[in-house]
Amino acid sequence: MRIRAREITFAVDFGPAFLKIEAMADAIRIRDLRKDFRLGFVPRTHKILKGITFSVREGEIFGYLGPNGAGKTTTIKCLLDLIRPDAGTIEIFGLSHFAPRSREPLGFLPENPYFYDYLTAREFLAFTADLFGLGRTERDGRIARLLALVGLERAADLPLRKYSRGMLQRAGLAQSLVNDPKLVILDEPLGGLDPLGRKEIRDIIVRFKEEGRTVFFTSHILQDIEMICDRVAIIVGGRIVKEGALRDLVSERVLFTEAVVAGLPPEAFAGIGESVSAQGDRVLIRILDEAKVDEALDLVLRRRGRLLSLSPRTETLEDIFVETVTRT
Amino acid sequence: MRIGAIAGITFKEAKRDRVLYLLFFFAALGILASRVLAILTVGDRLKIIKDVGLASIAVFGVLMAILIGTGLVYKEIDKKTIFTLLAKPIRRAEFILGKFLGLVLTLFVMTAAMTAIFLAIVFAHTLEVEGALLVAVAYIFLELVLVTAVAVLFSSFSTPILSSLFALAFYLIGHLSWGLKLILAKMAPGPGRALVRALYTVLPDLENFNFKTEVVHGLPIPPGIYLPSLLYGLCYTAFILGLAILIFRRRDFI
Numbered sequence: 182m183r184i185r186a187r188e189i190t191f192a193v194d195f196g197p198a199f200l201k202i203e204a205m206a207d208a209i210r211i212r213d214l215r216k217d218f219r220l221g222f223v224p225r226t227h228k229i230l231k232g233i234t235f236s237v238r239e240g241e242i243f244g245y246l247g248p249n250g251a252g253k254t255t256t257i258k259c260l261l262d263l264i265r266p267d268a269g270t271i272e273i274f275g276l277s278h279f280a281p282r283s284r285e286p287l288g289f290l291p292e293n294p295y296f297y298d299y300l301t302a303r304e305f306l307a308f309t310a311d312l313f314g315l316g317r318t319e320r321d322g323r324i325a326r327l328l329a330l331v332g333l334e335r336a337a338d339l340p341l342r343k344y345s346r347g348m349l350q351r352a353g354l355a356q357s358l359v360n361d362p363k364l365v366i367l368d369e370p371l372g373g374l375d376p377l378g379r380k381e382i383r384d385i386i387v388r389f390k391e392e393g394r395t396v397f398f399t400s401h402i403l404q405d406i407e408m409i410c411d412r413v414a415i416i417v418g419g420r421i422v423k424e425g426a427l428r429d430l431v432s433e434r435v436l437f438t439e440a441v442v443a444g445l446p447p448e449a450f451a452g453i454g455e456s457v458s459a460q461g462d463r464v465l466i467r468i469l470d471e472a473k474v475d476e477a478l479d480l481v482l483r484r485r486g487r488l489l490s491l492s493p494r495t496e497t498l499e500d501i502f503v504e505t506v507t508r509t
Numbered sequence: 510m511r512i513g514a515i516a517g518i519t520f521k522e523a524k525r526d527r528v529l530y531l532l533f534f535f536a537a538l539g540i541l542a543s544r545v546l547a548i549l550t551v552g553d554r555l556k557i558i559k560d561v562g563l564a565s566i567a568v569f570g571v572l573m574a575i576l577i578g579t580g581l582v583y584k585e586i587d588k589k590t591i592f593t594l595l596a597k598p599i600r601r602a603e604f605i606l607g608k609f610l611g612l613v614l615t616l617f618v619m620t621a622a623m624t625a626i627f628l629a630i631v632f633a634h635t636l637e638v639e640g641a642l643l644v645a646v647a648y649i650f651l652e653l654v655l656v657t658a659v660a661v662l663f664s665s666f667s668t669p670i671l672s673s674l675f676a677l678a679f680y681l682i683g684h685l686s687w688g689l690k691l692i693l694a695k696m697a698p699g700p701g702r703a704l705v706r707a708l709y710t711v712l713p714d715l716e717n718f719n720f721k722t723e724v725v726h727g728l729p730i731p732p733g734i735y736l737p738s739l740l741y742g743l744c745y746t747a748f749i750l751g752l753a754i755l756i757f758r759r760r761d762f763i
């Protein structure tokens with residue numbers, strides 16, 4: 182199915198545009214990636230990745246979503262050549278991932294950032310810059326800019342072991358940007374952060390896109406992810422179960438409507454919707470059938486109740502996620 | 510240059526290790542004790558100073574190489590700092606070489622410091638500087654370089670404790686294997702002799718780097734021995750590092 186869709190795009194765009202497609206290779210192209218681990222005292226084979234296929238297009242924000250243990254980090258480790266896959270191919274901007282050069286246009290933030298904790302943020306960034314062979318003047322200028330970008334200027338000369346979780350995350354982001362990467366790979370960038378921290382990282386991800394970078398990130402929490410992703414893939418148990426643009430995956434369909442009513446007993450709504458909870462004289466009603474929404478409103482008017490709120494719930498990524506995860 | 514950056518960070522890390530200073534303290538103690546020992550004994554006091562001093566440098570140098578060397582690669586994997594590092598455009602060979610060179614630099618500094626104390630003690634006794642002592646120290650350092658490579662090799666696939674035992678075994682075998690050479694000289698030609706010959710070729714012979722006896726007793730060192738010993742050390746080190754890289758390249762970092 183997926184392959185056919187790709188062929189169609191090619192057929193339509195054939196002609197002069199074909200060259201453009203060639204020039205704009207996908208940022209990441211993973212084909213049939215497989216990996217087994219042999220673990221335990223008496224080694225048993227665990228299939229971790231069971232044939233992963235997807236592509237990340239240049240310039241987009243791509244969310245790689247799935248529950249804990251689905252294989253997201255393993256996929257990234259294969260891509261970075263930290264783990265050798267048993268089968269399959271990975272290309273980064275058209276280069277095989279086995280070539281160290283394929284990692285030149287790439288920035289990476291690991292899952293729980295672990296860095297040399299005896300270095301200060303400034304020393305650590307300088308070390309990273311040296312790995313890319315940046316000249317001294319270029320290096321110092323860029324480090325100053327990155328520290329400002331992630332808001333660590335005042336902590337720059339503190340050893341990393343004194344950093345909080347959120348500060349480490351930001352030092353990690355700065356480190357991933359040292360080489361001005363075209364592709365940024367973030368493993369659970371929102372993990373373990375408070376709401377404010379999550380918003381900051383989200384804003385930075387959006388800024389990356391505006392700067393023309395491709396962003397590939399993983400998450401097992403979907404809350405407030407969907408507004409920033411262009412496309413997502415959902416991985417469950419080492420298999421991709423859904424992939425595509427968010428608007429194609431999430432329908433506009435109304436799942437149910439929630440009404441909060443005051444001044445009426447819950448029994449009044451029998452046959453219209455189920456009363457979910459009651460608090461004081463307020464009742465929360467969930468109406469599954471869209472046609473019955475009017476009926477509920479009529480009832481409230483007739484019996485002189487008060488309508489406090491009425492909200493249709495459309496399908497979210499979370500619904501799809503829960504549905505696919507429970508199904509598999 | 511990338512190797513240099515990794516070596517630099519390794520040096521920085523090794524420098525922070527308390528074990529290093531503990532061993533250095535004992536080495537210095539050993540060297541100073543040789544002076545006391547010399548005073549308490551009759552006979553050639555200078556010989557005792559030289560003997561105990563050089564032995565201190567050799568033994569504590571090797572302990573430094575093993576105890577720090579076996580931890581360095583392992584720590585990178587255990588603390589997961591290696592993920593960020595290898596995600597850069599770095600070859601795994603560069604990582605191993607950087608780690609190795611960083612440790613060699615550390616040992617160079619430590620050996621230089623131990624030697625300074627040693628030479629000062631000798632100078633206090635003789636009031637003259639002896640070049641031959643530096644030659645002996647240089648070959649001890651070459652031995653340390655080889656042992657460092659061995660430590661890095663074992664730590665690329667094993668825990669620090671096991672690696673330390675393996676590396677220690679390598680060191681001991683290396684100092685006993687010359688016995689095979691003696692046996693070899695007395696054996697009649699045949700399959701048995703070929704076996705011992707093969708064994709001797711494979712096993713390290715660290716006595717090649719040992720000029721202590723000559724230096725201590727003021728015997729002349731045959732000039733023809735310097736170069737082969739140097740080449741032996743360098744080739745063996747290169748071989749061990751190659752092996753380490755080969756093993757390390759096949760590893761998964763999960």
Ligand SMILES: Nc1ncnc2c1ncn2[C@@H]1O[C@H](COP(=O)(O)OP(=O)(O)O)[C@@H](O)[C@H]1O
Pocket residue numbers: 218220229247248249250251252253254255256763
């Ligand atoms: N170091 C490891 N030891 C044992 N099992 C592991 C290890 N790393 C990953 N796994 C297994 O691989 C699977 C996928 O892990 P991972 O890729 O980290 O998942 P995710 O990042 O999606 O949470 C998990 O089920 C886990 O059991």
Ligand SMILES: [Mg+2]
Pocket residue numbers: 250253254255292368369
């Ligand atoms: Mg993970």
